[in-house]
Amino acid sequence: xxxxIALLAVSMLVAWLPASASAQGGQDARVARGRQVVAQACxxxxxxxxxxxxxxKQTAEQWKDTVYFMISRGAQVMPDEIEAVAAFLxxxxxxxxxxxxxxxxxxxxxxxxxxLQRNCQQCHELATASTKADSxxxxxxxxxxxxxxxxxxxxxxxxxxxxxxxIKK
Amino acid sequence: MSRTRKPSRRDFLAxxxxxxxxxxxxxxxxxxxxxxxxxxxxTALPGEPAMYRxxxxxxxxxxxxxxxxxxxxxxxxxxxxxxxxxxxxxGDVQVINMTHEGQAVAAAAGYTMASRTLxxxxxxxxxxxxxxxxxxxxxxxxxPLLLTFSGGQGEQGTDGFESWDNTLGPTEAFTTWxxxxxxxxxxxxxxxxxxFAFGPPSGPVAxxxxxxxxxxxAPIYKIDPATMRVRSRAPSDVIETTARWLIEADDPVFVVGxxxxxxxxxxxxxxxxxxxxxxxxxxxxxxxxxxxxxxPLFLGELQAQRYPRKQDVLVSFxxxxxxxxxxxxxxxxxxxxxxxxxxxxxxALGRSFAPDLRILSDMRAAxxxxxxxxxxxxxxxxxxxxxxxxxxxxxxxxxxxKQSREIALRAHFDSSPVTWERVGFELxxxxxxxxxxVPELGTQYNKIYRxxxxxxxxxxxxxxxxxxxxxxxxxxxxxxxxxxxDRQVVALQGDGGFLxxxxxxxxxxxxxxxxxxxxxxxxxxxNESRARNMLxxxxxxxxxxxFNGYLGDPNVEYTRIAEAYGLRGEKVTRAADLAxxxxxxxxxxxxxxxxxxxxxxxxDGAPLSQPTWYQRYSIADxxxxxxxx
Numbered sequence: 001x002x003x004x005i006a007l008l009a010v011s012m013l014v015a016w017l018p019a020s021a022s023a024q025g026g027q028d029a030r031v032a033r034g035r036q037v038v039a040q041a042c043x044x045x046x047x048x049x050x051x052x053x054x055x056x057k058q059t060a061e062q063w064k065d066t067v068y069f070m071i072s073r074g075a076q077v078m079p080d081e082i083e084a085v086a087a088f089l090x091x092x093x094x095x096x097x098x099x100x101x102x103x104x105x106x107x108x109x110x111x112x113x114x115x116l117q118r119n120c121q122q123c124h125e126l127a128t129a130s131t132k133a134d135s136x137x138x139x140x141x142x143x144x145x146x147x148x149x150x151x152x153x154x155x156x157x158x159x160x161x162x163x164x165x166x167i168k169k
Numbered sequence: 170m171s172r173t174r175k176p177s178r179r180d181f182l183a184x185x186x187x188x189x190x191x192x193x194x195x196x197x198x199x200x201x202x203x204x205x206x207x208x209x210x211x212t213a214l215p216g217e218p219a220m221y222r223x224x225x226x227x228x229x230x231x232x233x234x235x236x237x238x239x240x241x242x243x244x245x246x247x248x249x250x251x252x253x254x255x256x257x258x259x260g261d262v263q264v265i266n267m268t269h270e271g272q273a274v275a276a277a278a279g280y281t282m283a284s285r286t287l288x289x290x291x292x293x294x295x296x297x298x299x300x301x302x303x304x305x306x307x308x309x310x311x312x313p314l315l316l317t318f319s320g321g322q323g324e325q326g327t328d329g330f331e332s333w334d335n336t337l338g339p340t341e342a343f344t345t346w347x348x349x350x351x352x353x354x355x356x357x358x359x360x361x362x363x364x365f366a367f368g369p370p371s372g373p374v375a376x377x378x379x380x381x382x383x384x385x386x387a388p389i390y391k392i393d394p395a396t397m398r399v400r401s402r403a404p405s406d407v408i409e410t411t412a413r414w415l416i417e418a419d420d421p422v423f424v425v426g427x428x429x430x431x432x433x434x435x436x437x438x439x440x441x442x443x444x445x446x447x448x449x450x451x452x453x454x455x456x457x458x459x460x461x462x463x464x465p466l467f468l469g470e471l472q473a474q475r476y477p478r479k480q481d482v483l484v485s486f487x488x489x490x491x492x493x494x495x496x497x498x499x500x501x502x503x504x505x506x507x508x509x510x511x512x513x514x515x516x517a518l519g520r521s522f523a524p525d526l527r528i529l530s531d532m533r534a535a536x537x538x539x540x541x542x543x544x545x546x547x548x549x550x551x552x553x554x555x556x557x558x559x560x561x562x563x564x565x566x567x568x569x570x571k572q573s574r575e576i577a578l579r580a581h582f583d584s585s586p587v588t589w590e591r592v593g594f595e596l597x598x599x600x601x602x603x604x605x606x607v608p609e610l611g612t613q614y615n616k617i618y619r620x621x622x623x624x625x626x627x628x629x630x631x632x633x634x635x636x637x638x639x640x641x642x643x644x645x646x647x648x649x650x651x652x653x654x655d656r657q658v659v660a661l662q663g664d665g666g667f668l669x670x671x672x673x674x675x676x677x678x679x680x681x682x683x684x685x686x687x688x689x690x691x692x693x694x695x696n697e698s699r700a701r702n703m704l705x706x707x708x709x710x711x712x713x714x715x716f717n718g719y720l721g722d723p724n725v726e727y728t729r730i731a732e733a734y735g736l737r738g739e740k741v742t743r744a745a746d747l748a749x750x751x752x753x754x755x756x757x758x759x760x761x762x763x764x765x766x767x768x769x770x771x772x773d774g775a776p777l778s779q780p781t782w783y784q785r786y787s788i789a790d791x792x793x794x795x796x797x798x
Contacts (some may be wrong), residue, residue: 041475048705055706056775068577069773071570072590072616076468076475078569079576 027087034088037081042070047145051119057094060086112163115156120145135165186318205641218356218388225380226251230259232356236363236392238289239263240651242277244270246293247709248319251382252696265681269298269673272644274303274373276677278312278608279648282456282631285433286394287313287363288648291378294318294336301339302638307373308343309491310456310634311431311514313366313394315359316340317350317378339580340375343398350376352383360390367397369514387616401513403530403538407581411484411509411526412542412604415445416555418507420477421484423449427634428487428513430457434533435625438486441540442466444552446559450474452488454635459487461625462618465564470615473750484509485524487532489517491634511535574619585743586769589613589690593620595747596659599755606658609642609666610690611697613773631747642671643687647674650683657686657758664691665720667727675734675765684758687731689767693721700774713778720780731765742769 029113043049058066064086072078138161142152152160222233229252233241241256241264256262267273270292277288288307292300297318307314320336333339337347337488346365348358362374406571415421429438440450449460450471453548460467468474483506490510510524511532518527524688528535544552578590597620606628608614613633623630631649633641646660662671667689678685699718728738737757739750748770754764772780 006633040478041473044473051705055710065580068580069616071573071577072619073613074469074473074615074619076473076570077573079572082573082576 030084030087031091032088033081034084034086035092037077037085038088041076041081053089053093055094058090060090063089063093081153112159112166115152116162116163119162131153135161138164179733182187187344193230209294218390221356221385221387221389223384224251224255225383225385225387225438227258228355228385228389229350229359229378229380230255230262231389232359232387232392233289234259234262235259235389236287237394238287240265240280240289242267242273242280242288242298242643243291244268244273244290244292244299246296246319248293249378251292251379255684263658264500265677265679267644267673269670269771270299271301271303271640271670272674272677274300274307274314274316276643276648276651276674277316277377278303278307278641279631279645280312281312281314282310282645283605283649283652285431286652287315287366287397288325289315289317291317292319294377294615296481297313297336297339298775300597302341303641303644304373304375305343306637306641308345309637310632311368311427312370312373312374313363313368313397315362315366316344316377317376318371319378336377337375340373340720343352343371343373345370345680346374346376348374348376348381351379352381352385354387355380355385355639356387357388358729361391363392363394363397367394367399369399371398371514381437391733394599398513400530402534403435403528404509405538405542407526407528408535408538409481409546410543411528412539412546414482414509415447415484415539415543416546420480421445421447421482422471422474422477424449424471424483424485424488425449425451425455425459426488427456427459427460428489429532430455431487432513432532434536435459435461437533437540439464439538439625441536441543444540444543444556446563447484450475452490454491456632456634457794458618458624458628460628461623463627464625465560465567467567469570469619475562476549479507481732482507482509484511486536487513489514491636492518526709540731549740578620586692586771586772587741587744587747588771589616589634589773590620591744591747592688592690592768592770593617595751596622598748599751600628601657602627604628604659605649605653606659606661607632607642607646608661609633609637609639610663611698612662614661639666640671642666643671643678644674646687647678647681647683649686651681657755658683660685660687662687662689663696664689664693664725664727665695665697668720672730672734675731675736675763676762679734679736682761683763684761685763685767686754686758687763689727689765690770690771691727691767692770693724694718694772694780695720699772700729703775703777710775712776713776713780714782715780716784719781722783727765728765731763732764735762737762739764739766741766 034106038049046052064082065083066089067075069076071082141164142157142161219235221321223231226249230510243264244267256264259682264577265273265276268274270290273290273292277290280286281288290300300316304316316334337344340347345368346361346362350358350362352723358376366372366374423442425438429435438449441447442460442464443466446466448468449464449466450468451459452471468476485508489512507674508522508524509526509527509528510518511530512518513529515529518524518529530538546556574590578588578594581588582591584591593659596617602622606623608617608630609615609632618630621628632645642662644658646658650658665693677683678687694715695718698713702715702718709716728740733736737754739754741747741750750766754766757764
């Protein structure tokens, strides 16, 4: 009897371990999917999304309400994407200091990868960066994003352009 | 209510006597007409004007009548006695009195947009500043209006009422032409003004009204507003190029703009989109519901567009793309592609971006030509294959989006304050299929629009473009109701916008028994600006306060405003009460009385910890002197 209980406990533990890992993996996959959807469906209007996410910390349930009213306002989010978007927003929002404060500190240097990650990659995928061309084009892209509300010092803009230009195509 | 009626022969003879159209009988002005050639309107040769003899003001009435204008909007002033005499004598012209020039211009604009005719306003020259905000709106919306103001140019700066030297100068930015309606060339000037009003570009024309009781002999021109706009048709080569691009495209998109609505080319654009199953978007400043929003090809707003991700051809039908950055995002979001811009207004072509093809054409003609060209280039089998393949993809997408909207609707269906989606849902349940919606809302409008079936054979929407000055909606809806008395007219009005001088319109709504519904979407705030101010954080967001958005303290009792004007008022604070309240509203409308329905609706955007905070100030508290009383 005792050996049967021990066997059951071990099998449960074995069953639980992959399940636990799978749940975590599922959450990561959901967040990753949410990020992709946000990049496609939200940044078309919310050009200052990075800043907004830094500012507005909400739970997944609260973000789900936000997603609902954005759907009603015209956001093109499909039914099976709602949870993923809310998960991504909850996982991302309120993290780190506002970019404007970081980037705006005098004399504070930042490497291109960090600037890209902090300011661009919450919405734009790295794949986007690796498909573009020369530094003149990147200058235009960065200028456009500045017009849309990105917050970078002139020095960080140049660092970012240089970094993007150097990414292996 | 004094309604426009068909004049009897006796009335008609009396009218011709006073307005001076020559029939060879009658006293006064008509007698003078006997002295001359005495051509009657109905005996003039085709294209030839009839001759009018009588007062200059009468000539204005006669010319307006010959242009089909029977409804005139007015605000109080002196100086129009000869004009009133001629109006009264005409027998079939209705003056709608308004109590504010700006509201009168809005009503004239609403009337014109709904009737597709010509709007006419007359009022005081010192009221020009009052008229300007809605003149701007009419100019922005390309609404053909004649705005006339008392006094001639000769009196400018000299009559003691005002000190500016150019009476119409303040209107210059928002009018397509300005002139003086004097006794000399009175109908020629009016005819010219009408031509300018219909453009291109169409819009308001401002005139000083100096035509009084002077005797004139003036030609009266038959004018059909429906044919006044300059017609244009594209050369076949650019149509064929567009057709070829469309056929070769994997993921084309149509953008359908307000010019489709102006021309009423709804059926044509639906047929063309269906021919190739091209998905259809609109911009955020579309003035009308130009495409049925329940159609499986309708994607929604261009700016929000996610699918098709990589568009290769975009054809714009009559969109002016005046929203700047938002339009630019919509036009560039999918990356490089061919853009064809079709417009019946040459000034709009390529104004804010550089299309690959610019086509000057009427919408109806361009759509038909393009449709013919596509058919001429494809076999029926190939056309069917293109259509079927794309339709399945787009339908799947739009069905999914519809399902998402349904989920969003149900998420807080029974919440109080009432959700905007619920308001739209309940309105859709009770309104007639051909009801007309006249909105003045912030960018939350889609929460209601997408619950309503709008466009095509469904309900119509008239207004509102983005960037319009607030204080337009209620009076504009009155104008729509005047033009479309057999249809339910619903003003969807934000509470903030209503407080921009709109209660005045209720007086005219009551006097002329306009049986319309005015829904006040009452979130007790200027929520549009509040939400935007909070979007990117900042000191006030961190403090949980908005500096200027809160509209409570005092909370306005809109129902009591309605009752002060003799209208019915309904107040809803709970979602469950909305449907029964709407039923009562409809009964009141059916019985000929307007209703103001004040609905407590949810605030949109970031929640604040101190939502009712504002910068308090009390004049009573700072008094240092004790007042008598």
